[in-house]
Amino acid sequence: MTERSGRVITPVITATAASVVFGLLLLAVIARWAPLFTLDDLVARTAHDIGDAHPSFVVFWRAVSLACEPLVFRIVAIVALVIVWVPVRRHGRGRARDVRMPVTIAAATVLVGGILPVLVKAIVGRPRPVEALIAAAQTSFPSAHAFGITTAALCGVLLLRVLDASQVARRWAALAAGALIALVCVARVALAVHYVSDVAAGVALAVAWVAGVDAVTRRWIAPAPRRG
Template structure:
């Protein structure tokens, strides 16, 4: 519902939303033009959120899960992360919103704008990492992991607006769609667990909390 509302407001060119998008675009662009260090940091964050970075990361994660014979979790990662990318491309194709246009751009991207693939990918990617590895995180490690994940999701989304390649509404739509997709995949995973004779997972303890006692965090 939140994603549908955002889409309707974008398609209807709702004035308050357009003004907010334009103000963020113009103010951040003006700030970035004279600050090379800021631009470098934003580009680094943006690169962390690119598809090839996730490919490297999740190839390692999937390989580790298969090595530990955690096939169900490996399939969850493949479908959730891979399906998110496909979903984003389909929605972008349907909406076909042009990217921000700036007279003196500091970054250039091809393709359409809504929703932000970086924002959606960050939401899905960091959520999946938390859901998979929470069983082996204990004590202070859990809040630290949550904090790092939240900060990275926000920072990657912000970098896309700061570089002038997305509107704020694109980023918000990416967050919302990514969260909805993860929720759908978790519900499907819990159905799979019930069919296997287990109850639904307590997400605060990860998707497969039973694996925690048998795993050594140093093996990650």
């Protein structure tokens, strides 16, 4: 087994496992599996009751949702593309070439990936919870917020790896990514605009997507050389 092939195994396994999780959730929702629907309904009703009793609860979680809208990360991805592809002064061109391809792949993963939850939503057509505390467009399964934050966060962590950031920086970035993903998922469930299975499916689909892209790009993207 070559070193490059060895590097591809981990993302392939991750993508496969996440795809299986997403597939099982998808089948359970389509089949209206009673235990899953019971759990989803219970959590949605509980969230609605808490929100009714504590208006500040709704304000806080709505602010989290607005700050982490999928559109926000698409704008960030576009800005990143513009930054790395604008003309630079001669002494900065070498470093710019080092980061252009990894940043382009990360940005494309965020931008193109945004189509996936929209397509699945259109196919499944699961209604939003009737207990929803705020208005929300489209259908419920999977959560585009959960997909968007997971895709963006994982791309950020992987980008640090490709750019050869320090292990400490990558570790803190991974912790921050996990916390942010959890925060957004809780926000969508707390507002009762998504069921638990919706956000779980959004995360699983995003992990499968990012890991799949990572597995492909690891075959032809080498880490940028460490400066100094």
